Amino acid sequence: MENTKTLRHNWTKEELLEIYNKPLIELVYEAATVHREWHKADEVQISTLLSVKTGGCPEDCSYCGQAARYHTDIKVQALLPTETVIAHAQKAKDNGSSRFCMAAAWREVRDNSDFDRIIDMVKGVNDLGLEVCCTLGMLTENQAQRLQDAGLYAYNHNLDTSEEYYDEIISTRQFDNRINTINNVRKAGITVCSGGIIGLGETNEDRISMLRTLANMEKHPESVPINALARVKGTPLENNPKVDIWDMVRMIATARIVMPASMVRLSAGRIEMSETEQAWCFMAGANSIFTGERQTLLVTPNPGVSEDMQMLKNLGLKPLVKEKESACKAN
Template sequence: MTTEKNIRTDWSLDEIKEIYNQPLMDLVYQAATIHRTWHKASEVQVCTLLSVKTGGCPEDCSYCGQAARYHTDIKVKALMSRDEVVSIASRAKAAGSSRFCMAAAWREVRDNKDFDRIIEMVQGVNELGLEVCCTLGMLTENQAKRLQEAGLYAYNHNLDSSENYYDEIITTRTYGDRLNTINHVRKAGITVCSGGIIGLGESHQDRIGMLFTLSTMPKHPESVPVNALARVKGTPLGDLPKTDTWEMVRMIATARILMPASIVRLSAGRAEMTEEEQAWCFMAGANSIFTSESETLLVTPNPGLQQDKKMFETLGLRPMNREKTPAAL
């Protein structure tokens, strides 16, 4: 095992399979060692994720409660105002967040007044000194450039699963569509946030395949969210069993080894995890969480601010300080 500060983008499937299939304790030890070489193990980036436009999405992502075609209890909400979003972002910063992500339940960005309002939101949050992230669906190269000029720091566009399994969970866009958006984001000079979901019914080989795609990109995503399926009643995957925490630990540890410089985000699924289970994820190399003053992660449950504060105190963790100088507008 090497702990040199060396980033590889030429991993083979066989190499990733060998890492992933190690005995769990050996895997976690290797990942924890690499994590401490590249990062301060006691620091965790706290991010706030806000749904600025909720529900009514035309896509058929089989895990998502915001898809209009499924009968869920999710209430459709129109696009929020710029001032309301900036106010929430200001409170998030005061509570310890250093990244603020705005999500809109769109298939793709359209060049209209709603996108103009998103641009205004990005400008307003950027002025607070936060890392500004958006997840808005598919983007053109020109739209990505507009976001970058407004001060966008990161764009989230998850692969969700492997290319081989992708058609089992989504049919309204292709894997290539997702990769194209990531390429547009890169060309615009915006950092990439891209990971996936486990617990969708996929195989271990599918998880390895997704990690292969991420870790062999010309430049690794600066942010890699690892999500456990957040089950929503009324969706095709709403009755699947809870994702096993040890599977999350294995996925996080492998991602940490393959992409040592990236921020690995312990994302959806924390509401069903104990403090001890989350501690294992941090030990395996996770160094970011999502939080929300409404105790939701988009439209699914998430631990509250006070609960996370208590966990940080217990584990000896502290929020990562990543305040940045607002980009020139």
């Protein structure tokens, strides 16, 4: 594949389907080639995700165990104390993480004392020299600016699925609400983390449509998480089949080819993947994984930090090390 070191923002659905449906070995080879042209192939960013407020969400996302309307075993947890969050962030840094993401099960950010506490958390984590990321639900432009002023580096707001399939998964908000939040984040000068979930019952065309929305944005998301559905008992999708590893590999490879400069994050679902299967994902262009304390990723099982570090060692990979300046405000 010819490398022109330029980014495209005008992909057609047909072009993306042609990439996605290539013979698997050819697809992975092409993605690995692109990956090496834009990134150091032996580096993987370790990102730690902490749920700072768990459960009780009024949304009806069919995959999510934190939705209040579903009967799951997940316990509601109020917003954690700021000092507790900072301690978690310090531990994450000590364990090799260069990015720390704080998640709150909110539909949207409200201008209240809880948001003031989030601002304090962002300032504290930023002071540790980590890239600070938040995922808090819908966000106004003014709220995004407050987060940026506090030192927020990235905001996560996944599309989840295609615009066409979106209403089958969520009814309490619209696809355009997600796009609006991403636009507000961009206006504030915060980097964007946005990807989606496969295994929701969507078609390959839906997967491609989601990637096309991301790849045709005026500026590609700096981070693109690819999640395999974590089937949570008590949610409408609890009986969906396990995502096939080759589907994950195809999604990661396609994302890498069409958004070559982005960090492609191998996210939820790793607990059901063998080390060999994860190695295929790294070969296909994934260069970040999420870890979580107590072997959880938010509220679903996840490999432990020591297990992940051993895997990276086995594969000849190493944690990406970033300088403190990376945690400063995005330009």
